[in-house]
Amino acid sequence: MHIAWLQTALGKSLLAQEQQATGTVLDRVFGDQILQIGTWGEPDRFLKQARTQFTALLDERLSPGVSGVAMPHQLPVLKDSVDAVLLPHTLEMATEPHSVLREVDRILRPDGKLIILGFNPVSWFGLRNVIAAEGYPPGLLRQIPAGRLTDWLRLLSLNVESQSGCYASVAAGRVGSFLRRWKWFASVYVMVAKKESIPMTIIRPRLRRRARLVEGLVNPTTRNVA
Numbered sequence: 001m002h003i004a005w006l007q008t009a010l011g012k013s014l015l016a017q018e019q020q021a022t023g024t025v026l027d028r029v030f031g032d033q034i035l036q037i038g039t040w041g042e043p044d045r046f047l048k049q050a051r052t053q054f055t056a057l058l059d060e061r062l063s064p065g066v067s068g069v070a071m072p073h074q075l076p077v078l079k080d081s082v083d084a085v086l087l088p089h090t091l092e093m094a095t096e097p098h099s100v101l102r103e104v105d106r107i108l109r110p111d112g113k114l115i116i117l118g119f120n121p122v123s124w125f126g127l128r129n130v131i132a133a134e135g136y137p138p139g140l141l142r143q144i145p146a147g148r149l150t151d152w153l154r155l156l157s158l159n160v161e162s163q164s165g166c167y168a169s170v171a172a173g174r175v176g177s178f179l180r181r182w183k184w185f186a187s188v189y190v191m192v193a194k195k196e197s198i199p200m201t202i203i204r205p206r207l208r209r210r211a212r213l214v215e216g217l218v219n220p221t222t223r224n225v226a
Contacts, residue, residue: 002040002089002093002137002138002139002140004138005137005138005139006040006041006137011137014166014187014188015040015041015045017166017167017188018040018046018088018117018166018188018190019041019045019046019049020166021164021165021166021188021190022046022049022086022088022115022117022190023046023049024164025115025162025190025192026046026049026050026051026084026115027049027051029050029051029052029083029084029113029115030051030052030083031052031053031083031084031109031112032052032053032054032083033052033053033054033055033056033082033083033084034047034050034052034054034055034056034082034083034084034085034086035055035056035057035058035077035082035084035085035086035107036055036056036057036058036085036086036087036088037058037059037072037075037085037086037087037090037100037104038058038059038060038072038087038088038089038090038093038094039057039059039063039065039066039088040088040089040090040117041088042065043057043063043064043065043066044065046086046088047086050084052083052084056068058070058072058075060072072090072094072100072103073094073096073099073100073102073103074103075103075107077107078107079106079107080106080107080108080109080110081107081109082107082108082109082112083109083112083113084108084112084113084114084115085104085107085108085112085113085114085115086115087100087104087114087115087116087117088117089117089118089119089140091116091118091144091149092118092119092140092141092142092143092144093139093140093141094141095141097142097144097152098152101152101153101156101158102156105156105157105158105195108195109195110195110196110197111194111195111196111197112194112195113192113193113194113195114153114158114192114193114194114195115190115191115192116149116190116191116192116193117188117189117190118143118144118146118149118188118189118191119137119140119143119187119188120143120145120146120165120185120186120187120188120189121143121144121145122145122185123185123186123187124185124187125137125143125187125188126143129143146163146189146191149191150191153193157195157196158193158194158195158196159193159194159196160191160192160193161192161193161194162191162192163189163190163191163192164189164190165186165187165188165189165190166186166187166188166190167186167187167188
């Protein structure tokens with residue numbers, strides 16, 4: 001249902017701003033390959049900005065521009081093989097968001113990057129989501145607060161490096177200007193997390209101190225002195 005909504009004026013405005021915000025992040029992501037899980041807008045909307053050597057898009061349905069079909073919580077990808085993963089509102093449409101994050105943690109290389117787009121519940125979109133019976137935008141199962149998502153990531157040793165926001169043209173005049181002054185009211189947050197590598201700790205053998213024999217000798221007595 002979100003596909004039709006993204007063709008509206010509001011949907012196009014949001015996509016354009018998300019593309020700009022994501023492009024700023026992807027400009028600092030290097031490596032061999034980046035994997036996008038889930039389609040949001042045109043298949044190459046975000047990946048065409050990537051600076052990695054290879055890009056791929058996995059989705060639950062096969063369509064033009066999709067590299068392969070897979071469930072987001074069961075990816076046919078080797079462990080520790082991907083430099084970066086992009087989740088454009090994937091967690092909000094997944095039936096098992098925790099499983100998706102665990103799968104992302106599995107396939108990410110140490111020091112790999114995770115980029116997440118999520119709707120901010122404390123925003124105009126969040127208010128519409130509470131009111132709308134089918135969710136807002138249509139098709140969303142939930143909206144995840146950035147603080148809660150940070151806690152989820154921390155449990156997987158994925159540390160948040162940065163968070164930014166972008167706005168859609170949902171309000172005009174003084175109201176719109178007021179909302180843009182406060183990052184807490186951003187329509188969408190863009191969160192970047194890094195998979196921490198576990199440093200190897202070298203355990204050196206403890207050297208035994210040689211016994212000091214002098215202290216162990218019995219002091220001479222008058223009976224054993226010549």
